[in-house]
Amino acid sequence: MFKTNVGGIDKIARIVAGVLLLLAGVLTRGEGAYNWIFLIGVVPLATGLLNTCPLYTLVGINTCKR
Structure with missing residues (x-):
């Protein structure tokens, strides 16, 4: 569906930030x-x-390894 453009440390940082924000809300x-x-x-x-x-x-940013 969408082109993969998030990878590596960027992916981990997004997941950690998302979980922390969800926990703060809960x-x-x-x-x-x-x-x-x-x-x-x-x-x-x-x-x-x-x-x-x-x-x-x-x-036009891509943090995935090619």
């Missing part, structure tokens, strides 16, 4: 702005797990 139980942090955490987690970033495609 542990605060949706108090105020932290509810948005939970939702924002889905984006880096999904892009890290799927190995693709639509923004990278638009800008």
Whole structure:
């Protein structure tokens, strides 16, 4: 579907950041702005797990080894 353009350290960093943001949202139980942090955490987690970033495609960045 999408071209793979996320790899290596970039992938690991996205997954870790996504999990941390999701945990922050869960542990605060949706108090105020932290509810948005939970939702924002889905984006880096999904892009890290799927190995693709639509923004990278638009800008022309590729962190995968060829």
